[in-house]
Amino acid sequence: MGDLQGARWRKSTYSTDNGNCVEVASNLPGLIAVRDSKTPTTPTLLLTPAEWSAFLTHLKNGTITGG
Template identity: 45%
Template sequence: MNGDLSGARWFKSSRSETGSQCVEVAFLDSGMVGIRDSKNSTGPALMFAPGEWDAFTAGVVSGELDSPA
């Protein structure tokens, strides 16, 4: 999948602490969603289709992706 990330506006969660391990997200004009490591802004980024992103965030909210205790 080829995507132009040059104009992406990356952001972190407002709950993110300075210096902590975070990811940044960008909603792209193409409808895709980009994800990258906040400590490596020039490194690789993952790109997800809108439906994939929706399924991922729904899984996070529902606890589906929590690790077993």
Template identity: 45%
Template sequence: MNVHLPNAQWFKSSYSQAGGECVEVAFLDGGKVGVRDSKDADGPALVFTPGEWDVFTRCLGSGGFDCPRS
């Protein structure tokens, strides 16, 4: 599915390095979260539901994606 996000307010983490390879995040309506490549602002974005975002960030924080599904 192709989603158009013209009004999204994208931001980078404060941990991002200048000129580095970063992702940008936008908090969207309905609690959804968009993620895109900062080098390709017009390219595709992933959109997570609130539950998906929680699992994604929890797994990143635990060091990877060997996280069991809940």
């Protein structure tokens, strides 16, 4: 697991003020960290930059499905 102490978290510009959003920290060397803003102390999803890029591509293309 990466060291998240220096993570600078940001919310999407699409987020609302109700607190239901995802936060991302992309300032960590070789990692993209993702967490739920409502529960910031729960486990964080860690992705490589390549995995994050692929995830965003799938989101934009609508090719991610629930399961």
